[in-house]
Amino acid sequence: MKANKRDRIVKVRLTNLEYEELTKASKSSKCMSDYFRQRVFRKGVGLxxxxxxxxxxxxxxxxxxxxxxxxxxxxxxxxxxxxxxxxEVLNEVEKKMADYVIMQDKLNVTWRKLMSIK
Known part of the structure; x- marks a missing residue:
């Protein structure tokens, strides 16, 4: 027998709209139970x-x-x-170009980090 067997059931009443939103949000998880556990016990981590x-x-x-x-x-x-x-216009164009390159680099780094999450 598993040491951490999940044998407790929690019931919640929802309106139709709340249930639709919950169903939509939980599609990122295998099942609604996993979704609840992730949302409740992994504080600060949004799905x-x-x-x-x-x-x-x-x-x-x-x-x-x-x-x-x-x-x-x-x-x-x-x-x-x-x-x-x-x-003055030349300096502004150079500044905008540098800002754009920095923003694109940050976006690429963020994208790579997100793609490495399992």
Whole structure:
């Protein structure tokens, strides 16, 4: 016989809306019991719906690509019209490019960390 056998049953009353939300949230776990145990006993660790997470990451990546394209267009314009652009604008473009690269690196590091979680 298992030393830590789960033989206690907990009952909870929910509204239809609460039950639908619970069912949706628990899809990231094997069963609703696992979901409850993870939520109650692993404090500070939130569960992520994998489909929603991937959808959000796709949106973030798309937005990062758009920002990168905008920065490239600015850089192209500055390179073509060097005489017409003042130094202040050049400094701002360089700063935005550096910020973008830092943000993209952080996003890549975070993505790699998340992909290594089992």
């Amino acid at each position: 992520i719906d994998p489909k929603e997470f991937i959808r959000s990451m796709d949106e973030i990546c798309l937005e990062m690509k758009r920002i990168g394209n905008n920065i490239n267009q600015l850089a192209r314009y500055v390179n073509i019209h060097k005489e017409e652009v003042n130094q």
